[in-house]
Amino acid sequence: MRNTLLLAAASSLLLWGLVAFRPADTLSDDTSVINLLIQLGDTVALRYQDVSTDPEVIQRGREIIELGRTIGPSGRRSDFVSKYYNCTSCHNQVQEDPDLANPNPDDRLKYAQANGLPFLQATTFHGILNRESWYNEDYYKKYGELVYAANHDVREAIQLCAQECAQGRPVEEWEMEAIMAYYRELAFRVSDLNLSASERQTLESGLDDPARSQEMITLLKSKYLTYSPATFGNAPQDKKKGYEGLQGDSENGELVFTLGCQNCHKPEGVSDVVLDKSRFTLKKLKDNLTKGNLYSIYQVIRYGTHPEPGHRPYMPHYTLERMSHQQVEDLRAFIEKGARR
Numbered sequence: 001m002r003n004t005l006l007l008a009a010a011s012s013l014l015l016w017g018l019v020a021f022r023p024a025d026t027l028s029d030d031t032s033v034i035n036l037l038i039q040l041g042d043t044v045a046l047r048y049q050d051v052s053t054d055p056e057v058i059q060r061g062r063e064i065i066e067l068g069r070t071i072g073p074s075g076r077r078s079d080f081v082s083k084y085y086n087c088t089s090c091h092n093q094v095q096e097d098p099d100l101a102n103p104n105p106d107d108r109l110k111y112a113q114a115n116g117l118p119f120l121q122a123t124t125f126h127g128i129l130n131r132e133s134w135y136n137e138d139y140y141k142k143y144g145e146l147v148y149a150a151n152h153d154v155r156e157a158i159q160l161c162a163q164e165c166a167q168g169r170p171v172e173e174w175e176m177e178a179i180m181a182y183y184r185e186l187a188f189r190v191s192d193l194n195l196s197a198s199e200r201q202t203l204e205s206g207l208d209d210p211a212r213s214q215e216m217i218t219l220l221k222s223k224y225l226t227y228s229p230a231t232f233g234n235a236p237q238d239k240k241k242g243y244e245g246l247q248g249d250s251e252n253g254e255l256v257f258t259l260g261c262q263n264c265h266k267p268e269g270v271s272d273v274v275l276d277k278s279r280f281t282l283k284k285l286k287d288n289l290t291k292g293n294l295y296s297i298y299q300v301i302r303y304g305t306h307p308e309p310g311h312r313p314y315m316p317h318y319t320l321e322r323m324s325h326q327q328v329e330d331l332r333a334f335i336e337k338g339a340r341r
């Protein structure tokens, strides 16, 4: 009896020791930054504390995003959100910028090549709940007042995109919550943040200290952008000359063509217009380029094509943050080289 008691006391001491001296597991590489921010009381992240973490709901969200439909909670297969696109026709779901604090199209193109990712008009869903505003800056020029609600509420941004960008229907409430659950899964992890050793130390020592929570929040948020900048660019004044002072690099242009354009302009792609690398196709693109008509790459890249009333697929434009003028000239150099072949 006495022995058992002693044993019990010893083991509970041992247990207590394990709990008390367990190294903080809150900073493992896999920890979600959203969860850390919720724990720190960040007002933006707190909005997501009730978003489901149920694997079944997450899976539904994933299917809505990737396939456009899923089996709903009622057991019935849902209708497609859009007849024309999946969300992933225009959005990646993984990291696409090597430095989350300094996204730019040059590094993104290289990163896309290294990781086999498409080079798309829309921003990645990776870390979308780590952003604090959506449809920023120049997007009001395209969608007018529709962006105001979307600016501060990601659910409104999803509704806007489902109906306007994807030319689809409104998302139902259970679908919205499934998408949100999936988005919460796609939030940044500690390993995405490129923390230096000293930043990691600061976080490890400060996470449990309520007096330092604001400092910790600021540190975490300094490691990524909390919004996607969006600047609309124009076609060059003189389409024959192209963008002033820029010399195209055809090799880089081929990357833009392969990872960008061909992602949609392929057989069975989102667009019926197939852009292959044949001399015939490239010559057609070249002819339109200098004619400066509605099919010129300058036109479609900077302004997109118009969504038709009655709904059909259209091409979204690339903002300057998604494709630089230099990259457009690189693409032109690739097209002109291929057309001469």
Ligand code: HEC
Binding pocket: 065, 081, 085, 086, 087, 088, 089, 090, 091, 121, 122, 123, 124, 128, 131, 133, 134, 135, 136, 154, 157, 158, 161, 162, 165, 166, 179, 227, 228, 316
């Ligand atoms: C035809 C292309 C296209 C399709 C399809 C599409 N989107 Fe988008 N989406 C865009 C563009 C372009 C933007 C504005 C640029 C950006 O991503 O920041 C955008 C923006 C967003 C944003 C705001 C991003 C931000 O940071 O500003 C969300 C959220 C979003 N889309 C969700 C969805 C969802 C959910 C679907 C599927 C139901 C979808 N999108 C389908 C092109 C598309």
Ligand code: HEC
Binding pocket: 089, 090, 119, 120, 121, 256, 257, 260, 261, 262, 263, 264, 265, 270, 271, 272, 273, 295, 296, 297, 300, 301, 305, 313, 314, 315, 316, 331
């Ligand atoms: C997200 C998908 C997507 C991407 C990426 C994309 N396009 Fe498009 N593009 C479309 C769609 C959709 C249309 C509308 C034509 C249609 O109905 O198929 C279109 C139309 C065009 C047209 C007009 C074609 C015509 O004859 O009507 C050109 C030219 C064009 N795209 C070139 C490009 C180039 C160059 C790139 C790469 C820089 C590119 N596209 C990237 C989807 C895309």
